[in-house]
Amino acid sequence: MGHDKIRQFEREDLAQVIQINRTSLPENYPPYFFISIHENNPECFLVAEIEKESEKKIVGYCMCRIERGYTLIKKKGHVVSIAVIEEERQKGIGTALMKEAIKIMGDKYNVDEVFLEVRVSNPAVLLYEKLGMKATKTLTSYYRDGEDAFRMELSMKEVEKKI
Numbered sequence: 001m002g003h004d005k006i007r008q009f010e011r012e013d014l015a016q017v018i019q020i021n022r023t024s025l026p027e028n029y030p031p032y033f034f035i036s037i038h039e040n041n042p043e044c045f046l047v048a049e050i051e052k053e054s055e056k057k058i059v060g061y062c063m064c065r066i067e068r069g070y071t072l073i074k075k076k077g078h079v080v081s082i083a084v085i086e087e088e089r090q091k092g093i094g095t096a097l098m099k100e101a102i103k104i105m106g107d108k109y110n111v112d113e114v115f116l117e118v119r120v121s122n123p124a125v126l127l128y129e130k131l132g133m134k135a136t137k138t139l140t141s142y143y144r145d146g147e148d149a150f151r152m153e154l155s156m157k158e159v160e161k162k163i
């Protein structure tokens with residue numbers, strides 16, 4: 001990725017992250033939503049930063065939340081939102097964000113699995129499959145416009161130093 005890096009989100013990144021979210025996805029959130037996820041899960045809210053002509057710019061983010069399953073036994077890492085600006089897509093940044101998020105959620109938060117929801121029509125499904133994630137459920141009319149979602153999961157047992 002040359003002069004690109006993946007690092008933890010910082011408060012000063014908020015405006016850029018919100019801008020990327022609003023221009024990339026129909027699922028948008030108020031600023032406090034990003035802030036509270038960051039406060040509760042500081043290490044797994046990541047951004048991709050590039051440096052061009054000594055100007056730093058955030059080009060993508062991956063915002064994750066640590067959750068418990070219904071039985072409270074399993075710890076799960078939920079990829080709540082991920083996006084990369086249009087001009088920088090298809091260069092591996094989304095994959096790099098996901099790999100780092102999975103690694104951190106496994107190493108630092110000790111999750112048993114990582115999961116996310118994705119529109120059934122979204123080509124990002126392929127990206128997640130390449131990382132070993134599997135669609136385990138179809139969530140009917142999950143999105144406001146009526147589209148279904150796949151719930152995709154990755155058991156950390158399967159990861160064990162694979163990525």
Ligand SMILES: CC(C)(COP(=O)(O)OP(=O)(O)OC[C@H]1O[C@@H](n2cnc3c(N)ncnc32)[C@H](O)[C@@H]1OP(=O)(O)O)[C@@H](O)C(=O)NCCC(=O)NCCS
Pocket residue numbers: 024025082083084085088089090091092093094095096116117118119122123124126127128
């Ligand atoms: C999903 C997203 C974050 C991927 O970021 P990215 O930096 O483009 O990802 P990568 O370059 O690592 O892509 C890896 C693979 O994902 C798949 N993929 C992702 N987006 C794709 C697209 N729009 N068209 C075709 N394939 C795509 C491809 O298999 C690609 O592999 P390839 O480059 O070998 O073809 C980005 O496309 C995005 O921001 N999309 C809009 C927001 C969104 O849908 N977020 C996901 C919500 S669950």
